[in-house]
Amino acid sequence: MRIVHVLHEFPYPANSGIRCDMGRRLAAFAQLGHPVFAIGWLAAGEVPDAADVAAFEALTDERELLRVGAGTAERLRRVWNLRRHPSYIAARIPAQAEREALIERVCAWRPDLIWLEGAHPSWLALELSRRLGVPLAYRSHNIEFRYVAEQARLAPTLRQTLALRAGTWGLEAAEARLHREAARVFDISVDDMAYWRSRGLDNASWLAPQPDPAILATAAAPEAARDIDLLFMGSLSSPNNIAGLEWYFERVHPLVAERLGAHRLTIAGRRPPAALAQR
Template sequence: MRSDISRRLVAMRALGHEVHAISWTGGRLDPVLGETELAQARAITASLDVLRVDRGARRVANMLRFPSQVAGRWPSAEARAALLARISARMHALDAVWVDGIHAGALGRWLAEQLGVPLLYRSHNVEHRYLAEQARLATGKSRLLIAANVLGMKRFERALMRDATLFHDISADDLGYWRDTGLTNGRWLPPLADPAILAVADGPEVARTVDLLFLGSLSSPNNLKGLDWYLAHVHPRVVSVLPDVTLTIAGRGPGKALADRLAKLSIPLVADPPEAAALFAGARVMLNPILHGSGVNIKTVDMLATGRPVVTTSKGARGLPADVVAQLTVADKAETFAAATVAAVTEARAGGGGTDRAAMMQRVFGPSAIAEVLALPPSEP
């Protein structure tokens, strides 16, 4: 029920599709998928089954067949049979099984086989490369947990894409990678923009009291590495030119080390914000100093939706079409990133910097993109 997935559910419902959804909770997911979130999910789906992630011996045994993340979401034979019976009883006709992200790959493939319908897979990353990089960037126990997910991932990921009637890749770059390996059943499907953030750009102007805003997961190793680079090598350069510049860091799951560091620098931290739109509304310039990752950075899409200047790196612009990248200020060296940030803040303070991107956001990141790929025959590019 990540933001990208829940937005897609809303769009599918708006397009007239009846969606019966399956999600998971358990462990670190419990505080993320609470009763409020479940109620929101039930409001946009025809039905919702919530399963528990397996963290016991059966998961370890299933790792002989599947990567760890997938093994933890492979129900027992009894549970699968009960789930299949519930799904069959709810639906008079089923058009497809849509697997949104690699975690549900084994169960989704099994359900499609049992129900005799096409399997559609949504790829968020080249997972085996993304997870290997995340493991390299992580520290302590997190490194071991992420590394366990790399085992068997490349083989499973390719097999899932091969078996799918169609796979829909978040990134045009990643789609090219898979086509180079011989997989021709892939289509590009960009992420959806958040309607609440788009409304910020279209709504009345509010007082912008924050010069710079970063908003993203504060537990992801790639985001933490990017922030570390920005705070150590870029922000001092910005402050040397604009001593009164204001920066806010916001996002889910910040650790104590980051919180302590920001406190020492007198940089406000907004932990686990309930919604993003208000934070974006009060900021002049959006920052995404990410140095690692694959797929498409959802942060970048959300930042573009604000209509405000966005300063990012080549990784932050990865996987997006050229006309969208042209709306970003891209810099990969500390000195050029700092200069771009100073210029953006200076212009925004003077009342400039805003861009009407509404038409582009609807064309590239609107619900029509899903309508097009769902209507596309498997034989067409």
């Protein structure tokens, strides 16, 4: 099966939950022998490491990296797209010439399936599915409109709060549309899947995150060979993850320390706040 894999962002390095999930699935598609045309997004100013680009290229047959722009023209186009699309989706609608050239490449590649990771790049995935007449599979990582609203509630600054609250506009309707139009939804959460079923959207299956082979190998190794007792992995720029870690340190860590005695806790993720390093 020839798969167009529309990614929420560039999946390397695997320093957030969604990057881990996307990267492992990309590797699984390759290991199963499915040709993949991967389309991802880089943040404004993001320059991927050469080794990460090489890993990405090794797993894909064709690829395209777009950019969530920060220039004046990109901002104006995003504002224009806000007439019909939520902010996060509007930011990932390419300029007309860029998207037409990309759609032409994808059409010539003749895929059998569009696999969409998350709601943010959904405009392009839906457009490809419509134009090519091929089914769309949607990987739902969250109930996004609830997730973003909770991020806004936990955000440490007014600027972040306002930006996140703006991101919730129209997001619920966009997600519901994805659940209606996708041939199949593969939900990361049984609870999330139950929510959408309560809304009458019943075309989902639960797809648990794939385990990382390196972590599995470490778990199977003799205990004496391990240098980490507890591991947290996730984006450290996300307010919900910081709130979760604060809860852990206040409510759980003293119990763990009492039970285990001397142990090593490792916290891994992108852009950790300075306060976390003082723990």
